Amino acid sequence: LPSAPEEQLQLHNDNFNYQQAIGEAIYAMMVARSDIAYATIKLSQYLNNPVKIHYQAVRHLLKYLALTKSGGIHYWQKHPVPGLPITPTVHCVSHSKILDSIPKMKEPHRFHKFVDSDWGSDGTHHLSVTGLVVVFPRGVITYKSKYQPMIALSSTKVEFTAASEAGKTIPYLQSI
Numbered sequence: 001l002p003s004a005p006e007e008q009l010q011l012h013n014d015n016f017n018y019q020q021a022i023g024e025a026i027y028a029m030m031v032a033r034s035d036i037a038y039a040t041i042k043l044s045q046y047l048n049n050p051v052k053i054h055y056q057a058v059r060h061l062l063k064y065l066a067l068t069k070s071g072g073i074h075y076w077q078k079h080p081v082p083g084l085p086i087t088p089t090v091h092c093v094s095h096s097k098i099l100d101s102i103p104k105m106k107e108p109h110r111f112h113k114f115v116d117s118d119w120g121s122d123g124t125h126h127l128s129v130t131g132l133v134v135v136f137p138r139g140v141i142t143y144k145s146k147y148q149p150m151i152a153l154s155s156t157k158v159e160f161t162a163a164s165e166a167g168k169t170i171p172y173l174q175s176i
Contacts, residue, residue, distance in 0.1 A: 117162035119155040130162040
């Protein structure tokens, strides 16, 4: 944390309002950009006393949004609709082994659910995080990221809690 009030004042005098930037990122996340959810939520945890690294991360996030503003969620359709414009499919370019491990969808007209959790990686409160994404058809229709309500003593319990959370979400989506 900034050790002196002068240091904190210097961060706030860069003509960059941290709280406003986070608010704009939350708006973008809620309206159309689910890909920035984790970063936005993590950065919003430091609204009271952001430090230099948080300012840099928010600027990086806003730069990412500016560079990818033409991107979006692409949905699959069985038959072309004559009234809709034909746009080329944008493929995700990633060097992440995690993203490459997601299986290709053989049945794009069905729900595909992905769930994962971590085991108390945040040292401030030792709660685990559950992440859930539901894709239909090849586009994200819902996502969720939340802290689990208890401190788990094993990674197995964390994974079962995450799977249970996913199990509660799916019947609701199928009813729609």
